[in-house]
Amino acid sequence: MNKTFKIYAVIFIIILIVMGMFEMNKKPVLDWRKNFNTEKKTPFGLYVFDQESNGLFHQKLEKARVSPYEYYSKKEQKKPHNILIIQKEIDDVSWEFLMNEVYNGSDVMLFSNKIPKKIGDSLGFKTGILSFEDNYYLQLTDKKLVNNRLFIDKLPDNYGFSYIQKDMEILGKSLYKSSKNKTSTQANFIKINFGDGHFYFHSEPLVLTNYYLLNSKNRYLESVLSYLPDRETVWFVETDAPLSMSSMRFILSNPPLQYAWYLLLFGLIVFVIFNAKRKQRIVPITEPLKNTSVDFIRSIGNxxxxxxxxxxxxxxxxxxxxxxxxxxxxxxxxxxxxxxxxxxxxxxxxxxxxxxxxxxxxxxxxxxxxxxxxxxxxxxxxxxxxxxx
Structure with a gap:
């Protein structure tokens, strides 16, 4: 090991120690992104709901990590059951299967502010942003459940139903207080009869996230889920790529180790570049290949x-x-x-x-x-x- 390499190694170790000390004193930043991921413990993940889901549905819950199309096309006709969907993109073919299941007696409960316009048009409702307030209450219309309301105070979407047909039932509303202390309401939870079953649409999926479940002082979510019959429930969970348990994933998932890894790679690249310039071999001159096509033709002719x-x-x-x-x-x-x-x-x-x-x-x-x-x-x-x- 030459003297230059020892100097590089010492400098590199000193830089790692300094960066480690800065990272140890650094406060972790809370991730407020709305990921709706069952494995995330961030405020807007679904980890708590995922852990409590079997109890909420009386041990009759099945988690399907495929699309409704893949699920129902591979199964024979199921008896009427409940279907739960949370902020999940649903393709048109899957919607056809869901509507067929509802028509035959199943119930779909969808928590999403991204309901496709095509579905709204076919069932007879419209959604949109109904307010720009920073907070509001979610309250059910049933007099028995009117006290089980939830205060939405962190990054609300303010989505609701701007239009519904007369035969649809409003099960919940958003209560807004304007700057003039006036209260206004907008529908955010509706019920639609379809064939022998029902659609339940809730426009605020935040009610299922870790932040609101852990901070809720009432039984708002349980009250919403109580509209589903006590029977088998299929939850179409958002699918993610399987997580690798390799050591590299552990390194990249921790910011201090991640920075150290990138710095190590950068140091190795710099070391290789400087050493390559000093020890590069002479590139031999190679003669270009000759065109022997004419000689070949002459030989064949002869x-x-x-x-x-x-x-x-x-x-x-x-x-x-x-x-x-x-x-x-x-x-x-x-x-x-x-x-x-x-x-x-x-x-x-x-x-x-x-x-x-x-x-x-x-x-x-x-x-x-x-x-x-x-x-x-x-x-x-x-x-x-x-x-x-």
């Missing part, structure tokens, strides 16, 4: 000439000539008739007698039973070269 196979040489020459006529002059060479001779005469300007003689020799070369002499080959070669000039 081989045919030595064998005395004039017939095969005439056939090859004729094949090459006709290919050039097709590519350069755009003349069809399938039938070597009078029409072909006239077109070749017009495009080349050569005497028609020479072209006729050349065509006869071409046909002779193409005929495997024709008797060919050396003079025929020489004459055809001269004529074809003259025509192509």
């Amino acid at each position: 081989l045919y000439l030595q064998e005395g196979d004039f017939h095969e040489m005439m056939a090859k020459k004729a094949q090459y000539f006709l290919s050039k006529i097709r590519m350069d002059l755009l003349i069809d060479t399938q039938n070597l008739d009078e029409q072909f001779i006239n077109k070749l005469h017009l495009k080349t300007g050569k005497k028609i007698e020479l072209i006729k003689e050349a065509v006869e020799l071409i046909k002779k070369g193409q005929n495997p039973y024709a008797s060919v002499m050396k003079e025929d080959l020489i004459r055809m070669n001269k004529l074809l070269d003259d025509i192509l000039k």
